[in-house]
Amino acid sequence: MSGPIAVDAMGGDHAPEQIISGARRAADELGVDVVLVGRGAEISDTLGLDLVEASEVISMSEDGAKGVRTKKDSSLVRGSELVRDGGASAFVSAGNTGATVAAALLRMGRIKGVSRPGVATAIPVPGASPTVLLDSGAMADCQPAWLVQYAQMGSAFAKIRFGLDAPRVGLLSIGEESSKGNQLTKDTHALLKELGGINFIGNVEGRDVMSDDVDVVVTDGFTGNVVLKTLEGGLRTMVNAVFGALSGPDVGDAAGEAIGLLAPLAVELDPDTYGGALLLGVNGVSIIGHGSSSATAIVNAVGVARDMVDADVVGSLAAAVRA
Amino acid sequence: MVPAETHVEQSPMDRQQVFELVRDQLADILEIEPSAVSEGASFADDLDADSLALIELVEAIEEEVGERTVGFRIEDEDLEELKTVRDAVDYVVAKLGSNAGN
Numbered sequence: 001m002s003g004p005i006a007v008d009a010m011g012g013d014h015a016p017e018q019i020i021s022g023a024r025r026a027a028d029e030l031g032v033d034v035v036l037v038g039r040g041a042e043i044s045d046t047l048g049l050d051l052v053e054a055s056e057v058i059s060m061s062e063d064g065a066k067g068v069r070t071k072k073d074s075s076l077v078r079g080s081e082l083v084r085d086g087g088a089s090a091f092v093s094a095g096n097t098g099a100t101v102a103a104a105l106l107r108m109g110r111i112k113g114v115s116r117p118g119v120a121t122a123i124p125v126p127g128a129s130p131t132v133l134l135d136s137g138a139m140a141d142c143q144p145a146w147l148v149q150y151a152q153m154g155s156a157f158a159k160i161r162f163g164l165d166a167p168r169v170g171l172l173s174i175g176e177e178s179s180k181g182n183q184l185t186k187d188t189h190a191l192l193k194e195l196g197g198i199n200f201i202g203n204v205e206g207r208d209v210m211s212d213d214v215d216v217v218v219t220d221g222f223t224g225n226v227v228l229k230t231l232e233g234g235l236r237t238m239v240n241a242v243f244g245a246l247s248g249p250d251v252g253d254a255a256g257e258a259i260g261l262l263a264p265l266a267v268e269l270d271p272d273t274y275g276g277a278l279l280l281g282v283n284g285v286s287i288i289g290h291g292s293s294s295a296t297a298i299v300n301a302v303g304v305a306r307d308m309v310d311a312d313v314v315g316s317l318a319a320a321v322r323a
Numbered sequence: 324m325v326p327a328e329t330h331v332e333q334s335p336m337d338r339q340q341v342f343e344l345v346r347d348q349l350a351d352i353l354e355i356e357p358s359a360v361s362e363g364a365s366f367a368d369d370l371d372a373d374s375l376a377l378i379e380l381v382e383a384i385e386e387e388v389g390e391r392t393v394g395f396r397i398e399d400e401d402l403e404e405l406k407t408v409r410d411a412v413d414y415v416v417a418k419l420g421s422n423a424g425n
Contacts, residue, residue: 065378069399105375106382112354116375 004050005305006088009038010057010075011095012293016043019094022298023049029299032306035088037079052087054078060291064098068106076100080107083284090305092276092298094289101138101279101288108284111314113321116146117281118221119288120157121228122274126265128212129162135221136228136277142220144187147171148195149321153280154216155198156320160311161278161304167215170204172223178203184220192218197323235269275300278308280317285309335419336391342412348383349408352376362409370408377402384415392419 007023009016016038024047027034036043037052054075058067068077076095080103082088093100097119105117118135125131134154139146151169158167171189173181178189180203192200204214209227219227242262246255267273276289276297285308289301336344342362350357353372366372372380381397388395395418405411 066399069378069382106379109379 003086003089004033004035005302005309006035006037006052006079006082006091007298007302008075008079008091008093008095009036009043009046009051010054011093011100012289012291013060013094014292014294015094018295019293019298020045020047020049022293022295023047023302025295026299026302030303030306032302034302035082037075037082037091039075052078052082058096058099060096062096062099064096064100065102067096067099068102074099074103076103077107080104080284080286083286084108089309090285090287092287092289092301092305094276094291094293094298094301097137097288097291100286104279104282104284104286108282108286111281111283111318111321113318114153114281115149116142117279118146118150118153119224119277120154120280121224121277122161123209123217123228123231124269124274125210125212126268129164129215130274131209131211131214132158132161132167132216133209133224133228134216134218134280135224137221137225138279139221140225141222142184144184144191147184147188147218147220148191149281151192151195151198151200151216151218152320152323153317154218156316157278157280157313158216160308160313160316162215164215166199168201168213169198169216169218170201170208170214172206172209172217172219172227173203174205176203176205188218197320232271239266239269272297273300275302275304278304278313283314285313336388338412338416341415341419342408344384344387345380345408345411345415348380348387349376352379352383360408362407362412364408365406366408367406377405380411384411388415388419395419 009019023034026032035050036046037054040053054073056071056074058071058074058076076099079091083091084107116139119138120132120134121136122130123133132154134150155167155169158164173185208214209217246259271290272294276287279286285305287301287305346357346360349360364370
């Protein structure tokens with residue numbers, strides 16, 4: 001891997017302290033070269049990491065594309081430029097997702113032949129490898145041809161990220177039958193059926209996303225984001241409810257044992273564990289961390305970034321859409 | 324490599340140079356031959372260039388032109404009025420002209 005991993009010090013609810021703390025831990029624990037990108041005036045301590053100055057910040061509430069167009073000296077834009085110009089091998093940000101996508105699009109550029117990039121998020125499947133959900137929020141409205149590329153890129157990504165030989169690719173719809181769905185899914189299904197080169201298993205439904213029956217779930221960004229947020233909220237509520245039930249004043253000793261057994265499961269279901277989502281389809285590794293990313297989430301995100309660079313995921317994605 | 328802060332004085336771009344810039348950037352973005360991009364070509368109807376392609380185009384133009392004329396910007400609100408390649412070229416030329424007057 002050449003070049004450090006650049007981390008957006010200004011992105012996320014817990015920026016800059018938690019982000020910088022995570023970046024420092026990543027450098028120490030993973031032996032990875034890390035450089036921060038951000039506004040020096042707002043950073044009291046870089047914990048010994050180099051800082052690339054970026055005087056502007058795109059906030060979480062700003063329109064992403066507009067932010068990138070008007071704040072050319074923002075950490076998100078500068079970070080993407082570092083990857084484009086070879087100053088960094090990857091970029092990690094827990095900031096404004098729309099702006100991260102726009103910055104990657106307008107600075108790293110699309111891989112040749114890719115119509116639209118998509119955000120690939122790992123959805124935990126207890127006891128099995130995670131399901132890749134793509135697109136989980138970059139492109140709200142999609143065309144069938146874009147979803148076909150998501151299927152190709154998602155398959156290539158799942159092979160690298162989770163070591164799968166022939167990832168099972170499903171098209172998210174409202175019924176298994178190819179006649180079920182909206183116009184987008186019906187048109188996309190017809191294209192995927194004729195495609196070849198991927199292990200297309202047909203339509204899947206919402207309840208299959210967290211099952212071990214599918215490895216890559218393809219959908220448009222609007223639907224994907226609804227699925228993602230629904231699962232996140234639902235899982236958090238369930239985990240809190242279960243631990244709450246085991247923590248009441250009248251629970252016996254068995255509750256303590258149960259908590260011990262359940263703790264690893266809670267880690268498995270925690271988004272922080274998966275190190276953020278990868279933006280597929282741009283000429284560089286751009287990791288999109290959850291807005292609430294903790295220091296641990298940043299450590300994991302940097303680890304994933306390093307792995308994706310080492311595995312030349314961009315090269316594999318380019319080959320996948322050419323196929 | 325010229326640092327971002329340094330403004331290198333170059334002669335202003337003439338109309339032909341602006342057209343070639345727009346043509347070459349558009350060809351790159353749309354992955355077509357530059358010869359397929361004529362002045363009269365409509366973005367939507369002839370070139371199948373959607374809103375993303377236009378944003379990529381203005382970014383590329385701003386970056387290229389910005390090296391000669393610091394602070395050159397294309398307003399996103401003006402993008403809606405640019406229907407053909409000629410519209411884009413005329414717009415950039417007009418902006419460069421008013422920049423020179425400042």
